Amino acid sequence: MALFTAAVGATVARPLRGGAAARLLLWRNILVYRRAWLVFITGFLEPVFYLFSIGIGVGAMVVGFEYAGKPVDYREFVAPGMIAASAMNGSLLDATFNFFFKLKYNKLYDQMLATPLRTVDIAVGEILWNQLRSGIYVTAFLLIMVAMDLVHSWWALLVVPAALLIGSAFGAVGMALTTYMTSWQDFEKVTLAMMPMFLFSATFFPVTAYPEWLRWIVEVTPLYRGVVLCRELTLGVPSWGSLVSVVYLLAFGAIGLVVVRRRLDSLLLT
Amino acid sequence: MISARGLRKSFGDFEAVRGIDVSVRPGVAFGFLGPNGAGKSSTMRMICCVSPPSGGELRVFGMDPAKDGPKIKARLGVCPQEDTLDVELNVYDNLFVYGRYFGLPRAEVKGRIEELLDFVQLTDKAKAKVDDLSGGMKRRLTIARSLINRPEILVLDEPTTGLDPQARHVIWDRLFRLKQAGVTLLLTTHYMDEAEQLCDELVVMDQGRIVAHGTPLGLIQQHSTREVAELRFGVGEHEALAAKVEDLAERVEVLPDRLLLYSDDGEAVIEAVHSRDLSPVATLVRRSSLEDVFLHLTGRTLVD
Numbered sequence: 172m173a174l175f176t177a178a179v180g181a182t183v184a185r186p187l188r189g190g191a192a193a194r195l196l197l198w199r200n201i202l203v204y205r206r207a208w209l210v211f212i213t214g215f216l217e218p219v220f221y222l223f224s225i226g227i228g229v230g231a232m233v234v235g236f237e238y239a240g241k242p243v244d245y246r247e248f249v250a251p252g253m254i255a256a257s258a259m260n261g262s263l264l265d266a267t268f269n270f271f272f273k274l275k276y277n278k279l280y281d282q283m284l285a286t287p288l289r290t291v292d293i294a295v296g297e298i299l300w301n302q303l304r305s306g307i308y309v310t311a312f313l314l315i316m317v318a319m320d321l322v323h324s325w326w327a328l329l330v331v332p333a334a335l336l337i338g339s340a341f342g343a344v345g346m347a348l349t350t351y352m353t354s355w356q357d358f359e360k361v362t363l364a365m366m367p368m369f370l371f372s373a374t375f376f377p378v379t380a381y382p383e384w385l386r387w388i389v390e391v392t393p394l395y396r397g398v399v400l401c402r403e404l405t406l407g408v409p410s411w412g413s414l415v416s417v418v419y420l421l422a423f424g425a426i427g428l429v430v431v432r433r434r435l436d437s438l439l440l441t
Numbered sequence: 442m443i444s445a446r447g448l449r450k451s452f453g454d455f456e457a458v459r460g461i462d463v464s465v466r467p468g469v470a471f472g473f474l475g476p477n478g479a480g481k482s483s484t485m486r487m488i489c490c491v492s493p494p495s496g497g498e499l500r501v502f503g504m505d506p507a508k509d510g511p512k513i514k515a516r517l518g519v520c521p522q523e524d525t526l527d528v529e530l531n532v533y534d535n536l537f538v539y540g541r542y543f544g545l546p547r548a549e550v551k552g553r554i555e556e557l558l559d560f561v562q563l564t565d566k567a568k569a570k571v572d573d574l575s576g577g578m579k580r581r582l583t584i585a586r587s588l589i590n591r592p593e594i595l596v597l598d599e600p601t602t603g604l605d606p607q608a609r610h611v612i613w614d615r616l617f618r619l620k621q622a623g624v625t626l627l628l629t630t631h632y633m634d635e636a637e638q639l640c641d642e643l644v645v646m647d648q649g650r651i652v653a654h655g656t657p658l659g660l661i662q663q664h665s666t667r668e669v670a671e672l673r674f675g676v677g678e679h680e681a682l683a684a685k686v687e688d689l690a691e692r693v694e695v696l697p698d699r700l701l702l703y704s705d706d707g708e709a710v711i712e713a714v715h716s717r718d719l720s721p722v723a724t725l726v727r728r729s730s731l732e733d734v735f736l737h738l739t740g741r742t743l744v745d
Contacts, residue, residue, distance in 0.1 A: 183515075184515040184516065184543035184544060184545060184590035184591070185512075185515050185543070185544045186511035186512060186514075186515055186544065187542070187544045191544070192542075195538070195541050195542060198538075198541075199527075199530075199538050202530060202534055202538065203529040203530065277525075277527060277528055277529065278523065278525040279525070279527060281491075281521070281525045282525035282526070282527065282539070283542060284491050285489060285491070285514065285517075285519040285521065285525070285587075286514060286515075286539065286542035286543055286590075287511035287512070287514045287515045287542065287543060287544065288511075288542050289510070289511060439491065440491055440492065440493065441452070441492060
């Protein structure tokens with residue numbers, strides 16, 4: 172019976188190269204979400220509702236709003252903030268709750284480590300998935316903005332790669348922190364960190380509204396860097412400051428990746 | 442296929458494996474028998490390259506797990522103690538995704554899944570959710586999954602623990618077929634019947650050490666008598682009565698609920714017991730098993 176005979180030639184099992192291994196993880200997650208698309212969509216809708224309620228509803232009462240010395244439609248000010256927030260949602264939901272479930276309950280990574288996959292493949296694959304989800308959310312969000320006539324610059328197209336950056340930064344750091352969590356109660360901390368970041372990272376009003384010392388604190392949060400980056404792009408006014416945000420987010424993602432890989436080693440290869 | 446010399450594993454101050462020597466030849470069904478906490482699973486995890494040894498030397502297919510983990514794992518099939526099935530995927534996709542992790546082409550994986558589902562009798566469950574399967578079915582799926590890369594060694598960590606007798610026999614039957622097909626089996630168990638049925642060769646582990654090594658029959662002959670007479674008396678009487686029957690057998694073991702009298706003629710022992718005006722509540726004569734070997738070697742029973 173063919174079942175038990177040793178495999179030959181192209182049918183021999185072998186370790187995958189890094190890129191191929193990470194892509195398989197991505198594909199596994201797509202398979203899962205194909206059957207759970209509702210969960211996928213709800214994460215996307217939250218910032219869209221905020222755009223409608225605060226951007227349009229509250230925005231109708233805001234007159235003479237200025238940003239960087241120029242008069243700006245308040246809706247066009249809030250929308251890029253929501254882009255960054257949806258990129259954060261896209262990655263952080265998977266990087267925290269789902270990652271914890273896979274790690275502790277589904278034992279998914281124990282299963283993968285019985286195959287030629289390595290912990291670095293797992294870390295890279297999951298971060299790629301975080302990025303993909305962020306990218307999909309932001310692309311859809313950009314289309315809504317175009318439909319609402321809130322985009323007037325070609326620079327806006329760059330929010331998609333920006334979303335990938337935001338996705339990898341939040342995904343990697345979110346996963347790194349999740350490896351230290353022991354129970355579902357710990358996730359209250361995630362909610363506790365996400366809520367104020369979402370509300371106060373210059374999403375709904377400019378950072379100049381804060382006193383100097385508080386402003387510094389806000390400016391070093393990763394969501395703030397994402398918000399200003401997206402805003403500079405959708406308003407078509409990129410600057411050297413945009414580059415600072417890019418480097419900042421890249422560094423966040425890279426450090427997170429290293430920590431995640433090491434933590435997976437110490438949790439799973441005992 | 443596998444060789445270990447002075448292999449050790451410690452977790453902090455706790456020494457789980459305290460220097461073991463093992464050598465597994467191709468085509469053999471090799472068992473690790475021992476109670477919970479004997480160091481069986483720790484040994485398996487080291488062989489499967491998911492646990493770096495703390496000391497000693499380990500080679501699998503002649504390679505070092507610390508350096509060539511992925512290469513070794515490509516040729517191993519692993520059936521872990523806890524089913525690590527992907528509950529977010531259905532039965533078919535579990536096998537498909539897993540097969541792809543081994544770098545196998547899609548068409549090849551598809552063909553193998555058909556064969557394997559048939560082999561573990563789960564063809565009609567292909568589209569079922571993992572959570573809807575029974576314990577025995579999950580274990581069969583895990584075995585099918587571990588065979589997707591046509592492994593040269595199949596590692597089974599307590600393959601039938603927690604299953605009902607019928608499900609256990611189905612698993613044993615499948616493992617027997619694999620053995621006959623020449624797959625090297627490496628299995629841990631704390632069931633002596635499982636070890637006797639499946640293993641050509643086994644080691645008995647206790648507290649991180651190997652206390653005996655041989656074939657199931659050889660171990661029984663070496664460490665036990667042909668038959669055992671079991672005597673059951675009232676609760677708490679066993680200790681005191683042991684002295685009165687000591688001379689009737691080669692050896693007497695006192696368990697909380699019975700006395701075990703080791704002799705080549707069990708019936709004769711029972712007769713002699715009755716002739717001394719002792720009246721046990723129940724008696725039984727049986728052949729010696731690996732359980733007796735373990736009891737003799739360690740003074741403890743396998744399953745507490």
